[in-house]
Amino acid sequence: MSHAPLRPCLLALTITLSTIGQPLSALADSPANEQSALQVYDLPAAPLGVTLSRIARDNNLTLSIAASLVQGKTSAPVQGRYTSQQAAQQALAGTGLGLNVTENGTLSVYPLVETGALNLGATTVSAHHVEEARGPVDGFVATRSATATKTDTPILEIPQTINVVTADQVEVQGARDLTQALRYTPGLSTNGFTDRNTIADEITSRGFAPTFLYLDGAYLPAAGSLGGALQIDPYTLERIEVLKGPSSVLYGQNQPGGMINLVSKRPSSEAKHQIKVGTGSFDRYNLAFDFTGPLDEDQTLSYRLIGVGNTGGEQVDHTKDSRKLLAPSVRWTPNDSTELTVYAQVQRDDGLADYQALPAVGSLYHNSQGNKIDRDAFLGDSKWNNYKRDQYVLGYQFSHAFNDVMTYRQSLSYVDVNDRYKGFYLNRFVTVDGVADTHATRTKLDWRQQNSSYTFDNHLQSDFATGALQHTLLVGLDYRSFTRKYQGYNLYGSEVIDLYNPTNYRTTGVPTLTTKWDNRIKQTGLYVQDQIKLDNFILTIGGRQDWAKVENNDLLANIREPQNDNKFTGRVGLTYVTSFGLAPYISYTESFLPSVGTTAPERGAKAFVPVTGKQYEVGVKYQPNDTTLLTASVFDIKQQNVLTGDLEYQEYQLQAAEISSRGVELEAKSSLANVDLIGSLSYLDAFYTKTNYNNKGKRNEAQAPWAASVWADYHFTGKALQGVTLGGGARYTGRNNGDSSNTFKTPSFVVYDATVSYDLAALDPGLKGVSTSLNVQNLFDREYVSSCNYSFGCYYGQQRTAALEVKYDW
The missing domain is CATH 2.40.170.20 (TonB-dependent receptor, beta-barrel domain)
Structure with missing residues (x-):
């Protein structure tokens, strides 16, 4: 498991982001025109890498940054009508970083004040992805989810408890099944017959059982007695998301203790x-x-x-x-x-x-x-x-x-x-x-x-x-x-x-x-x-x-x-x-x-x-x-x-x-x-x-x-x-x-x-x-x-x- 994105090592990260929809700059094809198109932004303060990635993704641009430059930094809020370049500059306010835009529209950042402590020297390019709500997560900490809203939403903005167990956590802890993968998640009980009988999963959430399981948002049949339920192998999953509390508004019939979505x-x-x-x-x-x-x-x-x-x-x-x-x-x-x-x-x-x-x-x-x-x-x-x-x-x-x-x-x-x-x-x-x-x-x-x-x-x-x-x-x-x-x-x-x-x-x-x-x-x-x-x-x-x-x-x-x-x-x-x-x-x-x-x-x-x-x-x-x-x-x-x-x-x-x-x-x-x-x-x-x-x-x-x-x-x-x-x-x-x-x-x-x-x-x-x-x-x-x-x-x-x-x- 690579932990390079999780610590301040001197790696160059090239992130190529493409939007699902067409950007406002679709009226023009050149990168220069994409930079000049105005777009409405309402981005709260967030981890700097996340904000810059969001801006690049929304404008179909390439973002090339050194991970060490954005590690631990928080962006300024970006609110108003800006070009993509203006939005990125607004996000960098107060971070000590400047913005550079190449002719082909690539965004990059650099330190405004040179110090002897920063010397990129010969760098290794690493294909580090920007987290998406339905995609993989580097490490243990997920920042986005689609389970609670069916939209790609930062976890900070979701007004309910949601716990995410990533594939990296499952691997490090050696979990063989869903029950074992959720042992370190609060508010759940993984005790009982499935604690030692690994051929079934039955989870209790906030005192209610069984907690309904979903695979990519689709309902999985629940066990009526002993049996009759699918068991999804955790090796096939990117993440396991536990949404606490009632969730019928988006998913229909459910227990009030919560639901588990397997991505x-x-x-x-x-x-x-x-x-x-x-x-x-x-x-x-x-x-x-x-x-x-x-x-x-x-x-x-x-x-x-x-x-x-x-x-x-x-x-x-x-x-x-x-x-x-x-x-x-x-x-x-x-x-x-x-x-x-x-x-x-x-x-x-x-x-x-x-x-x-x-x-x-x-x-x-x-x-x-x-x-x-x-x-x-x-x-x-x-x-x-x-x-x-x-x-x-x-x-x-x-x-x-x-x-x-x-x-x-x-x-x-x-x-x-x-x-x-x-x-x-x-x-x-x-x-x-x-x-x-x-x-x-x-x-x-x-x-x-x-x-x-x-x-x-x-x-x-x-x-x-x-x-x-x-x-x-x-x-x-x-x-x-x-x-x-x-x-x-x-x-x-x-x-x-x-x-x-x-x-x-x-x-x-x-x-x-x-x-x-x-x-x-x-x-x-x-x-x-x-x-x-x-x-x-x-x-x-x-x-x-x-x-x-x-x-x-x-x-x-x-x-x-x-x-x-x-x-x-x-x-x-x-x-x-x-x-x-x-x-x-x-x-x-x-x-x-x-x-x-x-x-x-x-x-x-x-x-x-x-x-x-x-x-x-x-x-x-x-x-x-x-x-x-x-x-x-x-x-x-x-x-x-x-x-x-x-x-x-x-x-x-x-x-x-x-x-x-x-x-x-x-x-x-x-x-x-x-x-x-x-x-x-x-x-x-x-x-x-x-x-x-x-x-x-x-x-x-x-x-x-x-x-x-x-x-x-x-x-x-x-x-x-x-x-x-x-x-x-x-x-x-x-x-x-x-x-x-x-x-x-x-x-x-x-x-x-x-x-x-x-x-x-x-x-x-x-x-x-x-x-x-x-x-x-x-x-x-x-x-x-x-x-x-x-x-x-x-x-x-x-x-x-x-x-x-x-x-x-x-």
Whole structure:
């Protein structure tokens, strides 16, 4: 991983930027005329490199700068009508730098006062890109995002919390899946069964689960039970963006805790190639490659091909898994105004899994015999347990800029997942030989799901001014069709198992079909959003009208329950961006989620209305330069119309529950000199405010109130250790309730991780591009219970796991 852009080294960076739309200077073709065209600017103070890049990009110019000249400098605000040269000069005010413009229109900067300390000498040209909201990020600190607004927006201007995990962070920390990649992100819980069962991801955000996942803005089917969800390999991603709070205005039905958008790697016109091979704990082996570059001399066509293959065991005895993945994509850019990317992904996962939760007595506590269940105990049948998943992704993204004011974007995505899990789950203790807590009954199961969804989104973005107001107006229409087919085969009276001596791995009974569903949800949404700038104020306001049709088909009972819902959701936020990079904000957002079913016939058999959520958030972001970002937020969420049991008619439910979640989140990310730092702290007070049961006023067990993490790595540059990177982190999870009635708690724990890598080019220049890394998770092999959600719903955390990789880039 190159860290040259993150420290003040003397490199010359040549940045060639082209706009999606035509600049105002489109009336003339020469660079001189482009320089003389007036354009309206309303750019707040920001990192100098970002502001200069924005000016160059908006005018289809080339920018050539020395990274050391702009490192740590902040631009002056640029507001008014200027030529591109005047705008750049305005941005440089007070920085001690001057502007030079060549005959062909290239912008460059130079120090106004020569000092002996600056001597560029012989420089090396590095192809450093300017960050775009949907593109790659150098290092750990992202400065732009498109998830929260569907427009390329600085994170400072977004009036909601958004946390970005970059591909560099994923690689340095050695994350194998999404769960591991988000362990150092505040406000999330990655504990539970996915903490040690790496074939699935289920994230809790601000006390609500599951957090819906999106791939490049397109909805990914959520797990209905155990299975039925895609798992996107992090090696295929440029960044992982976590938008906190309700997000229905732009994305339709959602949980109020937030959403996670996975941004894929896309073709590049710059040829780059990478191969990785590795091995690790439990006899794991992996191979991955990533190739991209142009397909023609004019670079109008470019491609990307990503492949992943791995196999090996897991920490639970007898378990294993394997993956084969291929993800091709092609991009066509016939001109600076038009872009079309077509992409696909085929993935096959196969293994022997054991997803069983454990009883609190035996995992969290010693049993009556003073024993605990081994954390690697396999409680299934190695001839029965099995997991297979086939998943497919196919889609395209299209954009066209009609002019410098108006841009149209369209995307279509189809995803399909077909999986099957054969295993067991424990039910309750049974007395054997007079001992009541060593044996348990269990259910033998065979669950099969096929989930698929179409997501179609198109919107028109207009950038214009009305007097002193600068607008970024977004008008869009989207459509989502989701189909879930599920067959549940269960044998409720399977053989009793000895939890402490599970030698009987063979079972004889065969599960029978007990559940068969064919559920469909269709949703159409019309949304409008405007980002309005006046001086340093940014008002973000939006609204959406949704029409949802739900069809719940119980094929065994021959029951069909259709219902139609429509819902308006809104969003408003105000941000103030200071000249020194401080941005306080306040916002209000809403969400909705359709509910399937009706009340009891005695209560009128009324169809359930959508579950709704609303959030108030106040926060502040601070970005003194392009290598540091600090965020702090306070929020209050209420989820209403939540389903709860009907005590009088127990086969039915009522919409009589409400959940409240409020808390504080802090995050700091920085890359200073040779050090990368990540720090996070969160406090969550989530509880049941309304319910039919005895848990009213009790804390929500889904997430621990306190959590914190810190990560640091250091890149050695001295002669003795040049090329070495040494890093480590700690993850703290506080005490948490083990069930909704708060009858027992799980203790707090701290888990440590470590990494060391070496760039072999420091040893021999002939090995340029070759590097090796070692990652260790749970360095001190702490044994702990990750979480519990009821008395038979506890999960051990991941034990010490090491991975060694060798990578070659060229």
